[in-house]
Amino acid sequence: MEQKDLEYLSLEDWRQWHIELLQATLTRLYQRVPFYRESLEAAGLLPEDLAVPEDLSRFPPTTRKDLAEHYPYELFAVPLREIVRLHVFPWHPNPIVKGYTRQDLEALRGLTVRFLSAAGLRSDDILYIALEPGMAVWIEDLKEGAEVLGATVIPPSPRRPETDLRIMKDFRASVLATTPSLARRFLRVSERLGLPLPRSLRLLLLLGEPVSPRDRALLEEVFGVQTLVAYGIAEILGPGMAYECERRQGLHLAADHLYPEVVDPETGRTAPEGELLLTTLRVRANPLLRFRTGDRVRLLREKCPCGRTTPRLEILEPGYEERWSFRGVKIYRQALEGLLRETYGHLPEYRFRTAEDPEEEPLLEIRMNEDLFRPSIVALHEEAHRFERAFREFFGLPCRVKWVEA
Numbered sequence: 001m002e003q004k005d006l007e008y009l010s011l012e013d014w015r016q017w018h019i020e021l022l023q024a025t026l027t028r029l030y031q032r033v034p035f036y037r038e039s040l041e042a043a044g045l046l047p048e049d050l051a052v053p054e055d056l057s058r059f060p061p062t063t064r065k066d067l068a069e070h071y072p073y074e075l076f077a078v079p080l081r082e083i084v085r086l087h088v089f090p091w092h093p094n095p096i097v098k099g100y101t102r103q104d105l106e107a108l109r110g111l112t113v114r115f116l117s118a119a120g121l122r123s124d125d126i127l128y129i130a131l132e133p134g135m136a137v138w139i140e141d142l143k144e145g146a147e148v149l150g151a152t153v154i155p156p157s158p159r160r161p162e163t164d165l166r167i168m169k170d171f172r173a174s175v176l177a178t179t180p181s182l183a184r185r186f187l188r189v190s191e192r193l194g195l196p197l198p199r200s201l202r203l204l205l206l207l208g209e210p211v212s213p214r215d216r217a218l219l220e221e222v223f224g225v226q227t228l229v230a231y232g233i234a235e236i237l238g239p240g241m242a243y244e245c246e247r248r249q250g251l252h253l254a255a256d257h258l259y260p261e262v263v264d265p266e267t268g269r270t271a272p273e274g275e276l277l278l279t280t281l282r283v284r285a286n287p288l289l290r291f292r293t294g295d296r297v298r299l300l301r302e303k304c305p306c307g308r309t310t311p312r313l314e315i316l317e318p319g320y321e322e323r324w325s326f327r328g329v330k331i332y333r334q335a336l337e338g339l340l341r342e343t344y345g346h347l348p349e350y351r352f353r354t355a356e357d358p359e360e361e362p363l364l365e366i367r368m369n370e371d372l373f374r375p376s377i378v379a380l381h382e383e384a385h386r387f388e389r390a391f392r393e394f395f396g397l398p399c400r401v402k403w404v405e406a
């Protein structure tokens with residue numbers, strides 16, 4: 001069956017399909033990943049304890065902390081030689097690593113192609129990608145997916161937003177894939193410098209962070225385009241993971257690759273609205289069981305007016321995980337605090353915030369205390385720069401440090 005047709009299976013077929021794939025996944029995890037075998041045994045469970053998809057709720061979840069703690073390759077279900085690509089995400093003290101086999105990459109490409117076709121990308125389109133280097137996985141996916149469809153792709157590189165605007169205009173970009181905050185940044189820059197927005201654009205693919213209805217309406221009006229939203233999680237899948245169809249009534253989840261659950265994060269019980277947990281169904285290298293995404297969602301299970309029967313996600317804000325997002329790149333509290341400790345030898349009292357204005361850098365206010373007090377202004381500046389540099393190297397983003405009096 002074509003990947004595209006799978007999205008139209010009957011609900012009964014979906015159920016049967018999920019039972020088979022979940023059983024295969026659990027068996028694979030149990031046999032191949034010691035971490036999962038131990039956690040299943042600790043919970044007194046065996047793969048055959050799953051008879052229906054609802055039984056999955058008895059199985060232990062996986063957290064980002066688990067991924068970092070089992071660095072570098074304890075969570076791989078295949079030998080290292082079968083892994084053909086590794087993506088690394090900032091975490092502290094260990095990074096989080098995700099491996100892909102050749103088969104994983106093919107599946108991923110298929111999903112991105114399906115998403116881009118659903119969004120209406122054609123071979124005569126010119127796709128301009130404007131994403132921060134911290135979203136390397138997404139850049140890679142989009143590039144490969146669009147190339148399969150025969151579109152012309154202009155991938156990002158470090159350049160000023162005014163240069164982006166100019167290239168989009170000169171090369172008549174028709175589709176722009178970016179984050180909502182970078183799209184707003186383009187608006188700002190175009191206003192500030194009196195540069196016209198590229199009129200060749202017909203579609204804006206908004207990725208990486210939620211967009212408010214107000215911002216969405218603004219972007220559509222000022223750019224004079226349609227917008228479609230897609231959602232992915234770097235540790236699992238890129239933008240082919242969930243995306244809007246032309247009806248724009250929630251994001252269709254790639255249910256042929258992922259099994260979703262929504263639970264109350266406090267009790268772990270199934271709830272209509274709550275934290276999204278995802279179990280991978282066909283991943284070879286790094287399968288994940290009930291991965292806690294930290295995102296708050298509502299799951300719509302009924303058939304969409306577009307005809308697709310895949311469950312749809314409505315992403316709600318704020319999520320559950322302690323994190324910030326800057327231009328679509330996520331900054332987790334745990335990683336930030338690890339970096340502060342590493343830089344200053346202890347965790348100072350601090351306040352971190354990202355501004356509403358996409359042109360403004362994130363601000364870190366650190367309370368001065370005896371450990372951090374440096375008698376001269378020069379020394380204080382140097383201490384601030386030390387962290388700003390560390391932050392840039394770690395997250396690939398700018399940050400401004402400000403001292404506040406104790």
Ligand SMILES: [Zn+2]
Nearest residue numbers: 245247304306
């Ligand atoms: Zn639909």
